[in-house]
Amino acid sequence: MRLAVIPGDGIGVDVTAEALKVLRAVEEGFGRRFDIEMLPWSADHFLKTGETIPANGYAMLREFDAIFIGALGDPRVADNRHARDILLGTRFELDLYVNYRPVKLLHERLCPLKNRSIADVNFVVFRENTEGLYVGIGGRFKAGTVDEVAIQEEMNTYKGVHRIVKHAFDFAHSTGRTRVCMADKSNAMTDGHALWQRVFAELKSQYPQIEARHLYIDALALLMIQDPSQFDVIVTNNLFGDIITDLGAALQGGLGLAASGNLHPGRTSMFEPVHGSAPPLAGKNVANPMGAILSAALMLEYLGLAKEAAAIEAAVRGAVVAGQGTKEIGGALGTRETGDYIARTIQEL
Numbered sequence: 001m002r003l004a005v006i007p008g009d010g011i012g013v014d015v016t017a018e019a020l021k022v023l024r025a026v027e028e029g030f031g032r033r034f035d036i037e038m039l040p041w042s043a044d045h046f047l048k049t050g051e052t053i054p055a056n057g058y059a060m061l062r063e064f065d066a067i068f069i070g071a072l073g074d075p076r077v078a079d080n081r082h083a084r085d086i087l088l089g090t091r092f093e094l095d096l097y098v099n100y101r102p103v104k105l106l107h108e109r110l111c112p113l114k115n116r117s118i119a120d121v122n123f124v125v126f127r128e129n130t131e132g133l134y135v136g137i138g139g140r141f142k143a144g145t146v147d148e149v150a151i152q153e154e155m156n157t158y159k160g161v162h163r164i165v166k167h168a169f170d171f172a173h174s175t176g177r178t179r180v181c182m183a184d185k186s187n188a189m190t191d192g193h194a195l196w197q198r199v200f201a202e203l204k205s206q207y208p209q210i211e212a213r214h215l216y217i218d219a220l221a222l223l224m225i226q227d228p229s230q231f232d233v234i235v236t237n238n239l240f241g242d243i244i245t246d247l248g249a250a251l252q253g254g255l256g257l258a259a260s261g262n263l264h265p266g267r268t269s270m271f272e273p274v275h276g277s278a279p280p281l282a283g284k285n286v287a288n289p290m291g292a293i294l295s296a297a298l299m300l301e302y303l304g305l306a307k308e309a310a311a312i313e314a315a316v317r318g319a320v321v322a323g324q325g326t327k328e329i330g331g332a333l334g335t336r337e338t339g340d341y342i343a344r345t346i347q348e349l
């Protein structure tokens with residue numbers, strides 16, 4: 001299998017090294033072979049060459065079986081142009097319309113809520129990934145003056161809303177989950193989100209065996225904290241999905257543990273931890289590599305290697321339970337030692 005790997009910036013580089021270590025352990029343990037191509041696209045690369053992503057970059061990426069990304073973002077690139085081209089650009093150009101973000105508590109001590117068991121925090125968020133407020137439609141008039149007008153439009157299309165909501169229902173149907181909750185803000189955004197209402201009504205009638213529920217996004221945020229056990233599959237738009245998946249990461253023990261996939265089912269897809277590049281922590285051997293390692297597991301699962309993916313998840317869970325991790329989850333290990341521990345567990349399995 002041919003994999004493109006973009007470590008990116010900051011701690012993206014640190015955690016990607018550990019994800020690769022774990023992929024090597026899978027190669028040895030399961031007799032697989034991953035043909036890995038490292039791509040240097042990052043803030044450093046941009047500052048050195050003026051190039052964010054090469055002209056044929058997206059076409060290049062399409063040739064791989066999957067893409068793994070560490071993190072992007074660097075204070076030296078004030079407008080974050082490279083991150084926009086590399087991360088958001090790939091989401092748009094490869095039409096990766098499903099942002100798949102599982103929220104799964106691996107050990108109860110990691111949950112910031114009182115008296116919650118691992119069964120209470122186990123849901124999946126599907127974030128629309130190619131439309132909404134992220135499309136960059138808008139502009140500024142009289143910028144920099146007291147008369148400045150700033151407009152950023154939210155784009156919702158029937159096709160775009162339909163395919164993500166349908167994906168959520170199909171996922172629930174094929175994985176034995178029974179509840180789908182669609183969250184929007186149709187009480188205030190009466191045009192854009194009326195479309196979400198229409199599509200949801202159409203689709204829910206096609207999946208009578210699945211319990212379909214609607215919540216306004218603000219109420220969903222409240223209920224995620226009051227009682228996360230009521231959620232199974234959540235589907236929402238690009239910006240709301242961005243926000244509630246950070247909230248979800250908090251429920252599972254922090255951003256260091258959260259994994260994601262940017263998918264176009266059947267096509268080359270991209271996997272990345274949910275956390276950012278955390279420049280002050282870069283190179284210090286302190287970042288938690290588990291989110292990156294779990295993202296590598298999602299990648300293998302997507303590529304049809306279910307056993308290998310399950311082994312990685314079990315190894316991460318084992319490390320969490322044994323307290324063998326970084327400081328912020330109660331361990332005493334560094335980034336590299338956490339990766340070593342997980343890689344060793346996989347070889348032993």
Ligand code: IPM
Nearest residue numbers: 072073083087088242274276
């Ligand atoms: C994420 C990130 C990105 C997003 C940023 C870096 C543009 O927060 O993947 O959740 O908002 O999509």
Ligand code: MN
Nearest residue numbers: 242243246274
């Ligand atoms: Mn985010």
